[in-house]
Amino acid sequence: MNSEGNEWAVTRRQIVGNAASIGIAVAMYGVSFGALGTTTGLTIPQTMALSLLMFTGASQFTLVSTLASGGTALTAVVASWLMGTRNAAYSMRMTPILKTSGPGRLVAVQLTIDESTAMGLAQDETAFEGRSSRLAFWATGLSVYLLWNLATFIGAVSVSAIGDPKSFGLDAAIAAGLFALVWPQIKSRIDLSVAFGGALIALALTPMVPPGVPVLAAAIVSVVVGWVTSRRLS
Amino acid sequence: MWFAVLAGAAGCYALKYVGSVIPSHILEQRTVKKIVLLLPISLLSALVAVQTFADSQNLVLDARVPALAAATVALRFRSPFILVVLIAAVTAGTLRYFGLAV
Missing domain, CATH: 1.10.287 (Helix Hairpins)
Structure with a gap:
Protein backbone atom coordinates (compact mmCIF):
# COMPACT_ATOMS: atom_id res chain seq x y z
CA MET A 1 0.00 0.00 0.00
CA ASN A 2 1.33 3.47 -0.81
CA SER A 3 1.70 6.08 1.92
CA GLU A 4 -1.41 8.01 0.98
CA GLY A 5 -3.43 4.80 1.13
CA ASN A 6 -1.99 4.15 4.57
CA GLU A 7 -2.80 7.63 5.79
CA TRP A 8 -6.36 7.28 4.52
CA ALA A 9 -6.73 3.92 6.27
CA VAL A 10 -5.68 5.52 9.57
CA THR A 11 -7.97 8.53 9.11
CA ARG A 12 -10.84 6.28 8.11
CA ARG A 13 -10.45 4.12 11.20
CA GLN A 14 -10.35 7.24 13.42
CA ILE A 15 -13.48 8.70 11.85
CA VAL A 16 -15.46 5.48 12.12
CA GLY A 17 -14.39 5.07 15.77
CA ASN A 18 -15.47 8.62 16.60
CA ALA A 19 -18.77 8.13 14.81
CA ALA A 20 -19.46 5.00 16.84
CA SER A 21 -18.72 6.70 20.16
CA ILE A 22 -20.93 9.68 19.31
CA GLY A 23 -23.71 7.22 18.48
CA ILE A 24 -23.32 5.56 21.87
CA ALA A 25 -23.37 8.91 23.70
CA VAL A 26 -26.50 9.99 21.82
CA ALA A 27 -28.19 6.68 22.68
CA MET A 28 -28.34 7.89 26.30
CA TYR A 29 -30.60 10.75 25.18
CA GLY A 30 -32.52 8.28 23.04
CA VAL A 31 -33.44 6.11 26.02
CA SER A 32 -34.67 9.21 27.88
CA PHE A 33 -36.65 10.35 24.85
CA GLY A 34 -38.31 6.96 24.45
CA ALA A 35 -39.20 6.94 28.14
CA LEU A 36 -40.62 10.48 28.08
CA GLY A 37 -42.54 9.83 24.86
CA THR A 38 -44.54 6.97 26.28
CA THR A 39 -45.05 8.53 29.74
CA THR A 40 -46.48 11.70 28.19
CA GLY A 41 -49.22 9.82 26.41
CA LEU A 42 -47.78 8.80 23.05
CA THR A 43 -48.00 5.15 22.08
CA ILE A 44 -44.85 3.15 21.37
CA PRO A 45 -45.40 3.35 17.56
CA GLN A 46 -45.92 7.14 17.79
CA THR A 47 -42.75 7.57 19.86
CA MET A 48 -40.83 5.42 17.39
CA ALA A 49 -42.28 7.33 14.43
CA LEU A 50 -40.81 10.54 15.86
CA SER A 51 -37.32 9.04 16.12
CA LEU A 52 -37.52 7.37 12.70
CA LEU A 53 -39.15 10.20 10.75
CA MET A 54 -38.47 13.46 12.57
CA PHE A 55 -34.98 12.42 13.70
CA THR A 56 -33.85 15.62 15.35
CA GLY A 57 -33.69 15.34 19.13
CA ALA A 58 -34.51 18.85 20.30
CA SER A 59 -37.60 19.03 18.08
CA GLN A 60 -38.73 15.62 19.33
CA PHE A 61 -38.32 16.62 23.00
CA THR A 62 -40.13 19.90 22.27
CA LEU A 63 -43.10 18.23 20.59
CA VAL A 64 -43.51 15.66 23.33
CA SER A 65 -43.17 18.06 26.25
CA THR A 66 -45.52 20.63 24.71
CA LEU A 67 -48.16 17.91 24.38
CA ALA A 68 -47.40 16.77 27.94
CA SER A 69 -47.98 20.26 29.36
CA GLY A 70 -51.44 20.32 27.77
CA GLY A 71 -50.59 22.19 24.58
CA THR A 72 -52.62 21.55 21.45
CA ALA A 73 -51.26 19.41 18.62
CA LEU A 74 -50.85 22.54 16.51
CA THR A 75 -48.72 24.47 19.02
CA ALA A 76 -46.60 21.36 19.58
CA VAL A 77 -46.04 20.97 15.84
CA VAL A 78 -45.12 24.62 15.30
CA ALA A 79 -42.73 24.54 18.27
CA SER A 80 -40.99 21.48 16.83
CA TRP A 81 -40.62 23.22 13.46
CA LEU A 82 -39.10 26.33 15.04
CA MET A 83 -36.65 24.09 16.84
CA GLY A 84 -35.80 22.40 13.53
CA THR A 85 -34.90 25.58 11.64
CA ARG A 86 -31.21 25.20 12.40
CA ASN A 87 -31.15 21.96 10.42
CA ALA A 88 -31.88 24.03 7.30
CA ALA A 89 -28.67 25.94 7.97
CA TYR A 90 -26.82 22.66 8.48
CA SER A 91 -27.92 21.07 5.21
CA MET A 92 -27.09 24.25 3.37
CA ARG A 93 -23.58 24.02 4.74
CA MET A 94 -23.20 20.28 4.09
CA THR A 95 -24.72 19.99 0.58
CA PRO A 96 -21.73 21.34 -1.39
CA ILE A 97 -19.37 19.14 0.65
CA LEU A 98 -21.42 15.96 0.24
CA LYS A 99 -22.01 16.44 -3.50
CA THR A 100 -25.14 14.29 -3.34
CA SER A 101 -28.03 14.14 -5.80
CA GLY A 102 -31.22 12.14 -6.28
CA PRO A 103 -32.06 9.54 -3.62
CA GLY A 104 -28.66 10.02 -1.95
CA ARG A 105 -29.56 13.65 -1.32
CA LEU A 106 -32.90 12.66 0.24
CA VAL A 107 -31.14 10.31 2.67
CA ALA A 108 -28.34 12.77 3.46
CA VAL A 109 -30.93 15.45 4.23
CA GLN A 110 -32.63 13.20 6.80
CA LEU A 111 -29.28 12.48 8.49
CA THR A 112 -28.43 16.20 8.73
CA ILE A 113 -28.45 16.95 12.46
CA ASP A 114 -26.18 18.58 15.08
CA GLU A 115 -23.81 15.63 15.42
CA SER A 116 -23.32 14.62 11.76
CA THR A 117 -22.84 18.24 10.69
CA ALA A 118 -20.37 18.98 13.48
CA MET A 119 -18.34 15.86 12.61
CA GLY A 120 -18.44 16.58 8.88
CA LEU A 121 -17.28 20.16 9.37
CA ALA A 122 -14.60 19.14 11.87
CA GLN A 123 -12.64 17.44 9.05
CA ASP A 124 -10.33 19.30 6.70
CA GLU A 125 -12.53 19.79 3.63
CA THR A 126 -9.56 19.58 1.28
CA ALA A 127 -8.05 16.41 2.79
CA PHE A 128 -8.33 13.26 0.67
CA GLU A 129 -10.36 15.23 -1.90
CA GLY A 130 -13.12 15.75 0.67
CA ARG A 131 -13.49 12.05 1.36
CA SER A 132 -12.86 12.45 5.11
CA SER A 133 -15.58 15.12 5.46
CA ARG A 134 -18.04 12.93 3.61
CA LEU A 135 -17.15 9.81 5.56
CA ALA A 136 -17.40 11.68 8.88
CA PHE A 137 -20.88 12.95 7.98
CA TRP A 138 -22.23 9.62 6.74
CA ALA A 139 -20.65 7.46 9.45
CA THR A 140 -21.87 9.77 12.23
CA GLY A 141 -25.31 10.21 10.71
CA LEU A 142 -25.86 6.48 10.25
CA SER A 143 -24.42 5.55 13.64
CA VAL A 144 -26.61 8.11 15.41
CA TYR A 145 -29.69 7.12 13.38
CA LEU A 146 -29.29 3.45 14.22
CA LEU A 147 -28.50 3.87 17.92
CA TRP A 148 -30.98 6.72 18.48
CA ASN A 149 -33.82 4.56 17.20
CA LEU A 150 -32.70 1.46 19.03
CA ALA A 151 -32.42 3.48 22.25
CA THR A 152 -35.82 5.12 21.74
CA PHE A 153 -37.36 1.68 21.45
CA ILE A 154 -35.67 0.43 24.62
CA GLY A 155 -36.77 3.55 26.56
CA ALA A 156 -40.32 3.45 25.24
CA VAL A 157 -40.85 -0.23 25.96
CA SER A 158 -39.29 -0.23 29.41
CA VAL A 159 -41.26 2.75 30.72
CA SER A 160 -44.65 1.70 29.44
CA ALA A 161 -44.44 -1.00 32.12
CA ILE A 162 -44.33 1.64 34.91
CA GLY A 163 -47.46 2.92 36.69
CA ASP A 164 -47.92 6.58 37.72
CA PRO A 165 -45.10 8.53 36.06
CA LYS A 166 -45.31 11.35 38.62
CA SER A 167 -44.39 9.12 41.55
CA PHE A 168 -41.19 8.25 39.67
CA GLY A 169 -40.43 11.94 39.19
CA LEU A 170 -40.68 11.68 35.41
CA ASP A 171 -42.23 15.15 35.13
CA ALA A 172 -39.10 16.52 36.82
CA ALA A 173 -36.97 14.36 34.51
CA ILE A 174 -38.49 16.11 31.47
CA ALA A 175 -37.55 19.52 32.86
CA ALA A 176 -34.04 18.32 33.67
CA GLY A 177 -33.62 16.70 30.25
CA LEU A 178 -34.59 19.92 28.47
CA PHE A 179 -32.30 21.87 30.78
CA ALA A 180 -29.41 19.55 29.89
CA LEU A 181 -30.10 20.21 26.21
CA VAL A 182 -29.97 24.00 26.50
CA TRP A 183 -27.13 24.21 29.07
CA PRO A 184 -24.22 23.62 26.62
CA GLN A 185 -25.73 26.06 24.11
CA ILE A 186 -25.41 29.01 26.48
CA MET B 1 -51.60 12.51 18.36
CA TRP B 2 -50.73 10.95 15.01
CA PHE B 3 -51.43 14.34 13.41
CA ALA B 4 -48.84 16.01 15.66
CA VAL B 5 -46.30 13.24 15.10
CA LEU B 6 -46.61 13.17 11.31
CA ALA B 7 -47.03 16.91 10.71
CA GLY B 8 -44.10 17.64 13.02
CA ALA B 9 -41.92 15.08 11.25
CA ALA B 10 -42.90 16.28 7.76
CA GLY B 11 -42.10 19.90 8.63
CA CYS B 12 -38.75 19.02 10.18
CA TYR B 13 -37.80 17.01 7.09
CA ALA B 14 -38.91 19.86 4.84
CA LEU B 15 -36.68 22.27 6.78
CA LYS B 16 -33.69 19.97 6.31
CA TYR B 17 -34.49 19.64 2.60
CA VAL B 18 -35.04 23.35 2.03
CA GLY B 19 -31.53 24.04 3.28
CA SER B 20 -30.08 21.88 0.52
CA VAL B 21 -31.85 23.76 -2.29
CA ILE B 22 -32.20 27.44 -1.36
CA PRO B 23 -29.57 29.96 -2.46
CA SER B 24 -26.93 30.15 0.24
CA HIS B 25 -26.96 33.93 0.63
CA ILE B 26 -30.32 33.85 2.41
CA LEU B 27 -29.21 31.75 5.36
CA GLU B 28 -25.73 33.29 5.28
CA GLN B 29 -27.27 36.65 6.07
CA ARG B 30 -26.01 37.73 9.48
CA THR B 31 -29.40 38.47 11.05
CA VAL B 32 -31.00 35.22 9.87
CA LYS B 33 -27.98 33.22 11.03
CA LYS B 34 -28.06 34.80 14.46
CA ILE B 35 -31.80 34.23 14.92
CA VAL B 36 -31.54 30.59 13.82
CA LEU B 37 -28.76 30.12 16.36
CA LEU B 38 -30.75 31.75 19.18
CA LEU B 39 -34.11 30.05 18.53
CA PRO B 40 -33.36 26.78 20.34
CA ILE B 41 -32.12 28.72 23.38
CA SER B 42 -35.31 30.72 23.97
CA LEU B 43 -37.59 27.78 23.13
CA LEU B 44 -35.78 25.26 25.31
CA SER B 45 -35.48 27.72 28.21
CA ALA B 46 -39.20 28.46 27.98
CA LEU B 47 -39.90 24.72 27.99
CA VAL B 48 -37.70 24.23 31.06
CA ALA B 49 -39.55 27.04 32.88
CA VAL B 50 -42.99 25.72 31.96
CA GLN B 51 -42.07 22.11 32.75
CA THR B 52 -40.80 23.21 36.17
CA PHE B 53 -43.33 25.79 37.35
CA ALA B 54 -46.54 25.30 35.39
CA ASP B 55 -49.43 22.98 36.12
CA SER B 56 -51.76 23.52 33.17
CA GLN B 57 -52.39 27.30 33.44
CA ASN B 58 -51.34 27.70 37.10
CA LEU B 59 -47.88 28.53 38.37
CA VAL B 60 -46.94 26.19 41.23
CA LEU B 61 -43.99 25.30 43.43
CA ASP B 62 -43.76 21.54 43.84
CA ALA B 63 -41.21 18.70 43.88
CA ARG B 64 -40.01 19.65 40.40
CA VAL B 65 -38.30 22.80 41.73
CA PRO B 66 -35.83 21.05 44.10
CA ALA B 67 -35.40 18.39 41.40
CA LEU B 68 -34.32 21.01 38.89
CA ALA B 69 -31.99 22.55 41.47
CA ALA B 70 -30.36 19.14 41.91
CA ALA B 71 -30.08 18.79 38.12
CA THR B 72 -28.40 22.20 37.96
CA VAL B 73 -25.74 21.04 40.42
CA ALA B 74 -25.23 17.89 38.33
CA LEU B 75 -24.83 20.00 35.18
CA ARG B 76 -22.30 22.27 36.89
CA PHE B 77 -20.22 19.17 37.58
CA ARG B 78 -20.49 18.20 33.91
CA SER B 79 -22.47 15.05 34.58
CA PRO B 80 -23.63 13.07 31.55
CA PHE B 81 -27.20 13.61 30.32
CA ILE B 82 -28.61 10.37 31.68
CA LEU B 83 -27.26 11.14 35.18
CA VAL B 84 -28.76 14.65 35.19
CA VAL B 85 -32.15 13.22 34.26
CA LEU B 86 -31.93 10.43 36.84
CA ILE B 87 -30.92 12.79 39.65
CA ALA B 88 -33.94 14.99 38.92
CA ALA B 89 -36.30 12.01 38.80
CA VAL B 90 -34.95 10.49 42.02
CA THR B 91 -35.11 13.85 43.86
CA ALA B 92 -38.73 14.47 42.91
CA GLY B 93 -39.72 10.84 43.44
CA THR B 94 -38.11 10.71 46.90
CA LEU B 95 -39.65 13.98 48.10
CA ARG B 96 -43.07 12.77 47.00
CA TYR B 97 -42.63 9.35 48.55
CA PHE B 98 -41.91 10.87 51.97
CA GLY B 99 -44.69 13.41 51.58
CA LEU B 100 -42.27 16.36 51.66
CA ALA B 101 -43.57 17.84 48.43
CA VAL B 102 -46.41 17.31 45.97
Whole structure:
Protein backbone atom coordinates (compact mmCIF):
# COMPACT_ATOMS: atom_id res chain seq x y z
CA MET A 1 0.00 0.00 0.00
CA ASN A 2 1.33 3.47 -0.81
CA SER A 3 1.70 6.08 1.92
CA GLU A 4 -1.41 8.01 0.98
CA GLY A 5 -3.43 4.80 1.13
CA ASN A 6 -1.99 4.15 4.57
CA GLU A 7 -2.80 7.63 5.79
CA TRP A 8 -6.36 7.28 4.52
CA ALA A 9 -6.73 3.92 6.27
CA VAL A 10 -5.68 5.52 9.57
CA THR A 11 -7.97 8.53 9.11
CA ARG A 12 -10.84 6.28 8.11
CA ARG A 13 -10.45 4.12 11.20
CA GLN A 14 -10.35 7.24 13.42
CA ILE A 15 -13.48 8.70 11.85
CA VAL A 16 -15.46 5.48 12.12
CA GLY A 17 -14.39 5.07 15.77
CA ASN A 18 -15.47 8.62 16.60
CA ALA A 19 -18.77 8.13 14.81
CA ALA A 20 -19.46 5.00 16.84
CA SER A 21 -18.72 6.70 20.16
CA ILE A 22 -20.93 9.68 19.31
CA GLY A 23 -23.71 7.22 18.48
CA ILE A 24 -23.32 5.56 21.87
CA ALA A 25 -23.37 8.91 23.70
CA VAL A 26 -26.50 9.99 21.82
CA ALA A 27 -28.19 6.68 22.68
CA MET A 28 -28.34 7.89 26.30
CA TYR A 29 -30.60 10.75 25.18
CA GLY A 30 -32.52 8.28 23.04
CA VAL A 31 -33.44 6.11 26.02
CA SER A 32 -34.67 9.21 27.88
CA PHE A 33 -36.65 10.35 24.85
CA GLY A 34 -38.31 6.96 24.45
CA ALA A 35 -39.20 6.94 28.14
CA LEU A 36 -40.62 10.48 28.08
CA GLY A 37 -42.54 9.83 24.86
CA THR A 38 -44.54 6.97 26.28
CA THR A 39 -45.05 8.53 29.74
CA THR A 40 -46.48 11.70 28.19
CA GLY A 41 -49.22 9.82 26.41
CA LEU A 42 -47.78 8.80 23.05
CA THR A 43 -48.00 5.15 22.08
CA ILE A 44 -44.85 3.15 21.37
CA PRO A 45 -45.40 3.35 17.56
CA GLN A 46 -45.92 7.14 17.79
CA THR A 47 -42.75 7.57 19.86
CA MET A 48 -40.83 5.42 17.39
CA ALA A 49 -42.28 7.33 14.43
CA LEU A 50 -40.81 10.54 15.86
CA SER A 51 -37.32 9.04 16.12
CA LEU A 52 -37.52 7.37 12.70
CA LEU A 53 -39.15 10.20 10.75
CA MET A 54 -38.47 13.46 12.57
CA PHE A 55 -34.98 12.42 13.70
CA THR A 56 -33.85 15.62 15.35
CA GLY A 57 -33.69 15.34 19.13
CA ALA A 58 -34.51 18.85 20.30
CA SER A 59 -37.60 19.03 18.08
CA GLN A 60 -38.73 15.62 19.33
CA PHE A 61 -38.32 16.62 23.00
CA THR A 62 -40.13 19.90 22.27
CA LEU A 63 -43.10 18.23 20.59
CA VAL A 64 -43.51 15.66 23.33
CA SER A 65 -43.17 18.06 26.25
CA THR A 66 -45.52 20.63 24.71
CA LEU A 67 -48.16 17.91 24.38
CA ALA A 68 -47.40 16.77 27.94
CA SER A 69 -47.98 20.26 29.36
CA GLY A 70 -51.44 20.32 27.77
CA GLY A 71 -50.59 22.19 24.58
CA THR A 72 -52.62 21.55 21.45
CA ALA A 73 -51.26 19.41 18.62
CA LEU A 74 -50.85 22.54 16.51
CA THR A 75 -48.72 24.47 19.02
CA ALA A 76 -46.60 21.36 19.58
CA VAL A 77 -46.04 20.97 15.84
CA VAL A 78 -45.12 24.62 15.30
CA ALA A 79 -42.73 24.54 18.27
CA SER A 80 -40.99 21.48 16.83
CA TRP A 81 -40.62 23.22 13.46
CA LEU A 82 -39.10 26.33 15.04
CA MET A 83 -36.65 24.09 16.84
CA GLY A 84 -35.80 22.40 13.53
CA THR A 85 -34.90 25.58 11.64
CA ARG A 86 -31.21 25.20 12.40
CA ASN A 87 -31.15 21.96 10.42
CA ALA A 88 -31.88 24.03 7.30
CA ALA A 89 -28.67 25.94 7.97
CA TYR A 90 -26.82 22.66 8.48
CA SER A 91 -27.92 21.07 5.21
CA MET A 92 -27.09 24.25 3.37
CA ARG A 93 -23.58 24.02 4.74
CA MET A 94 -23.20 20.28 4.09
CA THR A 95 -24.72 19.99 0.58
CA PRO A 96 -21.73 21.34 -1.39
CA ILE A 97 -19.37 19.14 0.65
CA LEU A 98 -21.42 15.96 0.24
CA LYS A 99 -22.01 16.44 -3.50
CA THR A 100 -25.14 14.29 -3.34
CA SER A 101 -28.03 14.14 -5.80
CA GLY A 102 -31.22 12.14 -6.28
CA PRO A 103 -32.06 9.54 -3.62
CA GLY A 104 -28.66 10.02 -1.95
CA ARG A 105 -29.56 13.65 -1.32
CA LEU A 106 -32.90 12.66 0.24
CA VAL A 107 -31.14 10.31 2.67
CA ALA A 108 -28.34 12.77 3.46
CA VAL A 109 -30.93 15.45 4.23
CA GLN A 110 -32.63 13.20 6.80
CA LEU A 111 -29.28 12.48 8.49
CA THR A 112 -28.43 16.20 8.73
CA ILE A 113 -28.45 16.95 12.46
CA ASP A 114 -26.18 18.58 15.08
CA GLU A 115 -23.81 15.63 15.42
CA SER A 116 -23.32 14.62 11.76
CA THR A 117 -22.84 18.24 10.69
CA ALA A 118 -20.37 18.98 13.48
CA MET A 119 -18.34 15.86 12.61
CA GLY A 120 -18.44 16.58 8.88
CA LEU A 121 -17.28 20.16 9.37
CA ALA A 122 -14.60 19.14 11.87
CA GLN A 123 -12.64 17.44 9.05
CA ASP A 124 -10.33 19.30 6.70
CA GLU A 125 -12.53 19.79 3.63
CA THR A 126 -9.56 19.58 1.28
CA ALA A 127 -8.05 16.41 2.79
CA PHE A 128 -8.33 13.26 0.67
CA GLU A 129 -10.36 15.23 -1.90
CA GLY A 130 -13.12 15.75 0.67
CA ARG A 131 -13.49 12.05 1.36
CA SER A 132 -12.86 12.45 5.11
CA SER A 133 -15.58 15.12 5.46
CA ARG A 134 -18.04 12.93 3.61
CA LEU A 135 -17.15 9.81 5.56
CA ALA A 136 -17.40 11.68 8.88
CA PHE A 137 -20.88 12.95 7.98
CA TRP A 138 -22.23 9.62 6.74
CA ALA A 139 -20.65 7.46 9.45
CA THR A 140 -21.87 9.77 12.23
CA GLY A 141 -25.31 10.21 10.71
CA LEU A 142 -25.86 6.48 10.25
CA SER A 143 -24.42 5.55 13.64
CA VAL A 144 -26.61 8.11 15.41
CA TYR A 145 -29.69 7.12 13.38
CA LEU A 146 -29.29 3.45 14.22
CA LEU A 147 -28.50 3.87 17.92
CA TRP A 148 -30.98 6.72 18.48
CA ASN A 149 -33.82 4.56 17.20
CA LEU A 150 -32.70 1.46 19.03
CA ALA A 151 -32.42 3.48 22.25
CA THR A 152 -35.82 5.12 21.74
CA PHE A 153 -37.36 1.68 21.45
CA ILE A 154 -35.67 0.43 24.62
CA GLY A 155 -36.77 3.55 26.56
CA ALA A 156 -40.32 3.45 25.24
CA VAL A 157 -40.85 -0.23 25.96
CA SER A 158 -39.29 -0.23 29.41
CA VAL A 159 -41.26 2.75 30.72
CA SER A 160 -44.65 1.70 29.44
CA ALA A 161 -44.44 -1.00 32.12
CA ILE A 162 -44.33 1.64 34.91
CA GLY A 163 -47.46 2.92 36.69
CA ASP A 164 -47.92 6.58 37.72
CA PRO A 165 -45.10 8.53 36.06
CA LYS A 166 -45.31 11.35 38.62
CA SER A 167 -44.39 9.12 41.55
CA PHE A 168 -41.19 8.25 39.67
CA GLY A 169 -40.43 11.94 39.19
CA LEU A 170 -40.68 11.68 35.41
CA ASP A 171 -42.23 15.15 35.13
CA ALA A 172 -39.10 16.52 36.82
CA ALA A 173 -36.97 14.36 34.51
CA ILE A 174 -38.49 16.11 31.47
CA ALA A 175 -37.55 19.52 32.86
CA ALA A 176 -34.04 18.32 33.67
CA GLY A 177 -33.62 16.70 30.25
CA LEU A 178 -34.59 19.92 28.47
CA PHE A 179 -32.30 21.87 30.78
CA ALA A 180 -29.41 19.55 29.89
CA LEU A 181 -30.10 20.21 26.21
CA VAL A 182 -29.97 24.00 26.50
CA TRP A 183 -27.13 24.21 29.07
CA PRO A 184 -24.22 23.62 26.62
CA GLN A 185 -25.73 26.06 24.11
CA ILE A 186 -25.41 29.01 26.48
CA LYS A 187 -21.96 30.34 25.71
CA SER A 188 -22.25 34.12 26.07
CA ARG A 189 -24.05 36.76 28.06
CA ILE A 190 -26.38 37.33 25.12
CA ASP A 191 -27.28 33.62 25.10
CA LEU A 192 -27.94 33.78 28.83
CA SER A 193 -30.23 36.79 28.51
CA VAL A 194 -32.13 35.05 25.70
CA ALA A 195 -32.54 32.01 27.96
CA PHE A 196 -33.86 34.07 30.88
CA GLY A 197 -35.99 36.25 28.61
CA GLY A 198 -37.61 33.19 27.05
CA ALA A 199 -38.27 31.57 30.41
CA LEU A 200 -39.78 34.75 31.91
CA ILE A 201 -42.07 35.43 28.95
CA ALA A 202 -43.31 31.84 29.04
CA LEU A 203 -44.05 31.99 32.78
CA ALA A 204 -45.69 35.41 32.56
CA LEU A 205 -48.02 34.21 29.81
CA THR A 206 -48.83 30.83 31.38
CA PRO A 207 -51.89 32.01 33.39
CA MET A 208 -53.24 34.04 30.46
CA VAL A 209 -53.03 31.88 27.33
CA PRO A 210 -53.61 28.17 26.52
CA PRO A 211 -50.74 25.74 27.25
CA GLY A 212 -48.14 25.56 24.47
CA VAL A 213 -48.58 29.18 23.40
CA PRO A 214 -46.21 30.62 26.06
CA VAL A 215 -43.35 28.55 24.62
CA LEU A 216 -44.03 29.73 21.07
CA ALA A 217 -44.19 33.33 22.30
CA ALA A 218 -40.74 32.92 23.83
CA ALA A 219 -39.32 32.55 20.31
CA ILE A 220 -39.87 36.31 19.92
CA VAL A 221 -36.94 36.88 22.28
CA SER A 222 -34.59 35.13 19.84
CA VAL A 223 -35.90 37.10 16.90
CA VAL A 224 -35.59 40.46 18.66
CA VAL A 225 -32.19 39.80 20.24
CA GLY A 226 -30.84 38.21 17.04
CA TRP A 227 -32.00 41.18 15.00
CA VAL A 228 -30.70 43.84 17.40
CA THR A 229 -27.29 42.26 18.02
CA SER A 230 -26.55 41.57 14.36
CA ARG A 231 -27.48 45.19 13.51
CA ARG A 232 -25.16 46.50 16.14
CA LEU A 233 -22.26 44.40 14.85
CA SER A 234 -22.59 45.61 11.27
CA MET B 1 -51.60 12.51 18.36
CA TRP B 2 -50.73 10.95 15.01
CA PHE B 3 -51.43 14.34 13.41
CA ALA B 4 -48.84 16.01 15.66
CA VAL B 5 -46.30 13.24 15.10
CA LEU B 6 -46.61 13.17 11.31
CA ALA B 7 -47.03 16.91 10.71
CA GLY B 8 -44.10 17.64 13.02
CA ALA B 9 -41.92 15.08 11.25
CA ALA B 10 -42.90 16.28 7.76
CA GLY B 11 -42.10 19.90 8.63
CA CYS B 12 -38.75 19.02 10.18
CA TYR B 13 -37.80 17.01 7.09
CA ALA B 14 -38.91 19.86 4.84
CA LEU B 15 -36.68 22.27 6.78
CA LYS B 16 -33.69 19.97 6.31
CA TYR B 17 -34.49 19.64 2.60
CA VAL B 18 -35.04 23.35 2.03
CA GLY B 19 -31.53 24.04 3.28
CA SER B 20 -30.08 21.88 0.52
CA VAL B 21 -31.85 23.76 -2.29
CA ILE B 22 -32.20 27.44 -1.36
CA PRO B 23 -29.57 29.96 -2.46
CA SER B 24 -26.93 30.15 0.24
CA HIS B 25 -26.96 33.93 0.63
CA ILE B 26 -30.32 33.85 2.41
CA LEU B 27 -29.21 31.75 5.36
CA GLU B 28 -25.73 33.29 5.28
CA GLN B 29 -27.27 36.65 6.07
CA ARG B 30 -26.01 37.73 9.48
CA THR B 31 -29.40 38.47 11.05
CA VAL B 32 -31.00 35.22 9.87
CA LYS B 33 -27.98 33.22 11.03
CA LYS B 34 -28.06 34.80 14.46
CA ILE B 35 -31.80 34.23 14.92
CA VAL B 36 -31.54 30.59 13.82
CA LEU B 37 -28.76 30.12 16.36
CA LEU B 38 -30.75 31.75 19.18
CA LEU B 39 -34.11 30.05 18.53
CA PRO B 40 -33.36 26.78 20.34
CA ILE B 41 -32.12 28.72 23.38
CA SER B 42 -35.31 30.72 23.97
CA LEU B 43 -37.59 27.78 23.13
CA LEU B 44 -35.78 25.26 25.31
CA SER B 45 -35.48 27.72 28.21
CA ALA B 46 -39.20 28.46 27.98
CA LEU B 47 -39.90 24.72 27.99
CA VAL B 48 -37.70 24.23 31.06
CA ALA B 49 -39.55 27.04 32.88
CA VAL B 50 -42.99 25.72 31.96
CA GLN B 51 -42.07 22.11 32.75
CA THR B 52 -40.80 23.21 36.17
CA PHE B 53 -43.33 25.79 37.35
CA ALA B 54 -46.54 25.30 35.39
CA ASP B 55 -49.43 22.98 36.12
CA SER B 56 -51.76 23.52 33.17
CA GLN B 57 -52.39 27.30 33.44
CA ASN B 58 -51.34 27.70 37.10
CA LEU B 59 -47.88 28.53 38.37
CA VAL B 60 -46.94 26.19 41.23
CA LEU B 61 -43.99 25.30 43.43
CA ASP B 62 -43.76 21.54 43.84
CA ALA B 63 -41.21 18.70 43.88
CA ARG B 64 -40.01 19.65 40.40
CA VAL B 65 -38.30 22.80 41.73
CA PRO B 66 -35.83 21.05 44.10
CA ALA B 67 -35.40 18.39 41.40
CA LEU B 68 -34.32 21.01 38.89
CA ALA B 69 -31.99 22.55 41.47
CA ALA B 70 -30.36 19.14 41.91
CA ALA B 71 -30.08 18.79 38.12
CA THR B 72 -28.40 22.20 37.96
CA VAL B 73 -25.74 21.04 40.42
CA ALA B 74 -25.23 17.89 38.33
CA LEU B 75 -24.83 20.00 35.18
CA ARG B 76 -22.30 22.27 36.89
CA PHE B 77 -20.22 19.17 37.58
CA ARG B 78 -20.49 18.20 33.91
CA SER B 79 -22.47 15.05 34.58
CA PRO B 80 -23.63 13.07 31.55
CA PHE B 81 -27.20 13.61 30.32
CA ILE B 82 -28.61 10.37 31.68
CA LEU B 83 -27.26 11.14 35.18
CA VAL B 84 -28.76 14.65 35.19
CA VAL B 85 -32.15 13.22 34.26
CA LEU B 86 -31.93 10.43 36.84
CA ILE B 87 -30.92 12.79 39.65
CA ALA B 88 -33.94 14.99 38.92
CA ALA B 89 -36.30 12.01 38.80
CA VAL B 90 -34.95 10.49 42.02
CA THR B 91 -35.11 13.85 43.86
CA ALA B 92 -38.73 14.47 42.91
CA GLY B 93 -39.72 10.84 43.44
CA THR B 94 -38.11 10.71 46.90
CA LEU B 95 -39.65 13.98 48.10
CA ARG B 96 -43.07 12.77 47.00
CA TYR B 97 -42.63 9.35 48.55
CA PHE B 98 -41.91 10.87 51.97
CA GLY B 99 -44.69 13.41 51.58
CA LEU B 100 -42.27 16.36 51.66
CA ALA B 101 -43.57 17.84 48.43
CA VAL B 102 -46.41 17.31 45.97
